[in-house]
Amino acid sequence: MFPYLLVLSLVVFWIVLEKKSLNRTSFWLPLITLALFAGGRSYWVGTDTANYTRNFNNKLSPESFRFNEDVEYGYQLFEYSLLHMTNNYFWLLIITSLVIVYCYLKVIKRYSVNYWLSLFLFITLGVYTFSFNGLRQGIAMALFTLAIPYLLEKRLFPYLLICAIASFFHITALFIIPFYFIVNLRVKPAYKILATFFGSLFVSRLLVSYISSTNDRYEDYAKVSEESGGFLTLGFYTVLMLLIIIASYVYKIRDKSFQQLLMFYASGVVFVIPLALLGTSASGPQRIISYFTWTLVLLLPVVLKKINNIYVYIISVFIFLAYFILTTSKFSDLSPYIINPMFEVF
Incomplete structure (x- = not known):
């Protein structure tokens, strides 16, 4: 590590x-x-x-x-x-x-x-x-x-x-193409999030079955998995989504780009929740959430800047550092880091 x-x-x-x-x-x-x-x-x-x-x-x-x-x-x-x-x-x-x-x-x-x-x-x-x-x-x-x-x-x-x-x-x-219209559709954000969730609820099983039937590499996507890492990660991102939405209302963050990115992130998270409820592998269709969650690197600094509290900054840094250590060492098979043998001196 x-x-x-x-x-x-x-x-x-x-x-x-x-x-x-x-x-x-x-x-x-x-x-x-x-x-x-x-x-x-x-x-x-x-x-x-x-x-x-x-x-x-x-x-x-x-x-x-x-x-x-x-x-x-x-x-x-x-x-x-x-x-x-x-x-x-x-x-x-x-x-x-x-x-x-x-x-x-x-x-x-x-x-x-x-x-x-x-x-x-x-x-x-x-x-x-x-x-x-x-x-x-x-x-x-x-x-x-x-x-x-x-x-x-x-x-x-x-x-x-x-x-x-x-x-x-x-x-x-x-699969990310429809989210262009979800983000830019002139409908209240709450309605768009609910529509995305229920839409995913209805099509998730069909979508996973279709993907797994058309490509042998993805046949495991339709199998039930008991991996805990996927649920922990999804729960983490869901909590962050709720906290950012609350903060945007409390601190009146009206920046248009922020609101668009938040809608993109939130709609992606709620779209994946039904996939997780199917019990699919965290390394399968749930991976699609990563197309959305990377936007946190842009959203969270805006929220923390609005809060403007040094203690919140410090607590946040420690939380994300702990998350990094946990996921890298436990769920990703990335630790220990081993260097390419061509660079080994001894």
Whole structure:
């Protein structure tokens, strides 16, 4: 767990230092640091990393590569192209990490009201480490973040285009398209949240059954799971949703972008609740919640800035730090962190 806490400390410290000394928002050093940490890990770190690196570890020649109709072609084409250049899985992890972190940092830098806190939350909420397990969906989620400006500006075509591109790495990106209309529909927020919940309640079982029947890789999605991690995570995000909604009313947060992001986040959480009630695996369809929960890195700093209480800041930092330690060490198979053998000196 220590390497994760060390990287977290270094990134936050540098951001604060650069802001204080140069009055500049740090971008490239956090990007390089986080990308190298993610890209420099061993394939033993993360439950699915070994599967993604198998062709590289087996020294598969490009001529022997076979496209699988059950895997998104965008990712397969990237892997196929990379195999022409190297059999070292480091390049797979470092290139994807650079793309993922860059997309998130680009949007966070543009919209965050408290950059260091947003980066702190980016790491501690598991947004950064999500791709350590689900690489393809991690890429799709990161690409989708680039659609957020178009969601807020009500520009449908670029939003659809980015969702389509992201779906070439993970099909779930297409499921986020309807939320453009949920966010921007001129209906009271409470009605939209209730409609999303009941709509999900009616279609969840059909949706999961359809996904699992059309792709062998997703057949486990329809199976009942008794994993506790998914319920704990969903409960955590639901409580945060309620607290942010209450705070937005109490502190009269009227900022339009904040309200749009809050609606996007809340509608995503209530959409996933019926999926969890089906008993599906936390590593299955419940993963779709991550398309929405990353917006907390933008929402929470706004709320804390409005509250403007140092004790609330300190308590919040400790809560999210504890959450980070718990999820990283218990539910994600990310600890201990093992470095890629090519970087081992001894």
